Amino acid sequence: METLGFLIDGFGVALAPENLMFALLGAFLGTLIGALPGLGPANGVAILIPLAFTLGLRADTSLIMLTSVYAGAMYGGRISSILLNIPGDEPAMMTCLDGYPMAQKGKAAEALAISAIASFIGSLIATIGLILLAPILADFALTFGPAEYFALFLLAFATLGGITGKNPVKTVIAACLGLMIATVGIDNTGVQRYTFGVLELYEGVDFIIVIVGLFAISELLTFIEERAGKGHKTIKVNGLKLSFKDIVAILPTSLRGSVLGFIAGVLPGAGASLGSFISYTLEKKILGDKGQFGTGDPRGVAAPEAGNNGASSGALVPMLTLGVPGSGTTAVLLALLISQNITPGPLMFTQHADIVWGVIAALLIGNFLLLVLNIPLVGLFVRLLSVPPMFLLPIVTMVAFVGIYSISNTTFDLYFMVAFGFAGYILRKLEIPLVPVILGLLLGPEMEKNLRHAMDISDGDWTILWSSGLAIGLWAFAILGLVLPYIIGPILRKRMQIKTGATGD
Template identity: 80%
Template sequence: MEVLHYLLEGFGTALAPENLMYALIGCFLGTLIGALPGLGPANGVAIMIPLAFTLGLRPETALIMLTSVYAGAMYGGRISSILLNIPGDEPAMMTCLDGYPMARKGKAAEALALSALASFIGSLVATVGLILLAPILARFALSFGPAEYFALFILAFATLGGVTGKNPVKSALAAAIGLAIATIGIDLSTGTQRYTFDVLELFEGVDFIVAIVGLFAISELLLFIEDHHGSAPRAGVIVNRLALSFRSVLQILPTSIRGGLLGFIAGVLPGAGASLGSFVSYTLEKKLVGAKGCFGEGDPRGVAAPEAGNNGAASGALVPMLTLGIPGSGTTAVLLAMLVSFNITPGPMMFTQHADIVWGVIAALLVGNILLLLLNIPLVGIFVKLLSVPPRYLMPVVTMVAFVGVYSISHSAFDLFFMVAFGVLGYIFRKADIPLVPVILGMLLGPEMEKNLRHVLQIHDGDWTMLWDSGLSLGLWGVALAGLVLPVLLGARLRRRMRPSLQD
């Protein structure tokens, strides 16, 4: 009953006219961002953060808008996958396998409508899971001490390979750089300057928003300038009139529910993410259907399964972020930075200190899913036309939003130069295939990680063994070790299995 009471209060926040308007704007812009190949939800949310500050939004309104952008981008990734055979982001790759063949058969509108419906069901299932699981996990996390929190941060870094899908060595290097950046400024414990080089603007450290916008938005612009060949996307398929039968809806219903459940589990697990949710949902459905299906040739269930999976994972990834302060995906790492910039610390205490924001966001997810379903089916034609806008017209708008937004936060020209510097760093990292998310995660978690480490050592007179003295902290260290080692072992095993088939 307590959860129901808080949820009803959350609906009061989410359905406030201003919040509802920004949720609608976020859903529309998120769908557009997701449909544009290459941007993806993390870039989309990073681009929209300066706009939230420019508009002077309250924390709950800003977070509702950004989570709507996040959800919309997960929906929108299917549009270019189905119509152009170009995934809008990594989780949408699996949708190409059956979505594009359906479009080639003249069923583009049906594929788009079914994928929107599957996304809605998957998100709805996962949001219900978020409502049920998040308060339980938050109460459990209240028993954490500084040693347990330090072990939890280690767990977050140990599972970075799953979040980024990159080389674990490069992920570790990026995380180390993020942690190093987090130490810049005046040490609050000793009052000494660290890596400030007597630059006054660095005394308070590096602003998260400046770093995020530079690493994501500016580096994207630099990559575009380098490529400069995308004046128009390649020709796709013609979208026919929608003729959706009740039978086809019933056919994908159990698929979408299964995909939503699997995606939610993948999202809750730190390091798993939407890509795993999409892949597992598609693989399981293909095995369940077996010879009765035509997967890879345009089976509607092959469109519904990955869409339900990746949208379920998007909601699931909010569970560790809200309850533990540990992002479950790259996009939730960006959302975490948004909360920190508002002086709100995600974690178990957030459910008591900022219950209106937490439950407002959860209720907004439910409302946003309905808005996205209502937007995505009738407005498919508009999104398809927007796909034909040359990127050379879109990128200057993105850049302008980034510069105006960052300047409006601090009114400092130094931050603009710093943002460009982070953009160049992000460009170099992306060319070297070094993931950006660990850098942000290191910057976000570094100060709290250092504070908890110092707390443990001060209480126990410098005894390092107290970091794994309790059963809970020891368990977290064990899970962290497994999260670090198992992906490497499983990846090596998978490569050995694939080698003979490739040779054949």
């Protein structure tokens, strides 16, 4: 009953005219960004973070808007998958398998509608799971001491391989880069570290500048290099001919995919890619010869879309309750919260209950907004794919520069952002993932603080870090999280490549 009361209060926050307007704006912009191949939700949220500062939005309004962008981008990723056979991001790869064949058969509108409905079901089920699970996990996290939190942060770093899916050595290098950047500034004992006498560095490196530079600016540079010029030629979308019987046929698939996706999202490091893959694979095994997977089966569209949207909402659980992001996008959202002087974790549910439950209520409302937007306005989103990037890039660049300048009104931050943009571009070229850099920067200060606290309590005895059963359990999960992704990950990616490669063009 207490949770229901909090949720009702959250609806009061979410239904405020300003918050509702920015939720709608975020859903619309997120779908547009998701429809562009290669951008993805993490880049989309990073690009639009400066907009929140430019408009001077409150913490709840900012988070509601950018969470809606996140949800909208997950919806929008299916558009290029179905019409171009180009996944908007990695989780949308599985949608290509049956979505593109359906489009080739003249059923593009049906495929888009089915994916929108499955996405809605996945997000809705996962949001309900978030409502039920988050308070329980937050209460459990209140039992954590500094040693347990240190082990938890190690778990977050250990599962980076599952989030990024990259070379383990390069992932470690990226995380170390982030931790190194986090040490810049004056520490909590008053000692200057790596400031080199530059006054602007005394308070450390602003992670919003780093995020916009690494994600947004480097993405723009990569976009110019790889996809500048003409837009893509898409398959024509005919009138929608989807019956009630067709919708009923995909409901069991969508429900199963939603539950699997939510579980994958809650697990640190698993993410939407795993949720999409296991949902599709399980559905194919359940239906067996009854399905025509790979040739344009509607259930082959519904399963991965329910899975990846369920995972995206599920990834908010560890971010809100533990302060540990479950995906690259939630890492960017974590940065937004910290920039608003809000520390994600169990205390957030008591100290900032209005923001937490306002965002959760906004997710529920946003799911309905996205369903209403995505079916009638799909033609608009489709036409966006044919717009040359040279018209879109200047707008994105302007938002990033104006937003960063509005934070501190200093050109130093603009130079810093551009520098990190080029650094991000070089890291991309070297295939070094960017998400571990951000996580190192975000979690580094808290990790150091908890380590110092644990050492103070134990008078320098390192065994305190694994002195409790909970800490030992977290260390064990960290070791598993470090090892398993590099055993299972290549197998999953190989199967995904074989499956997507079998679809052809």
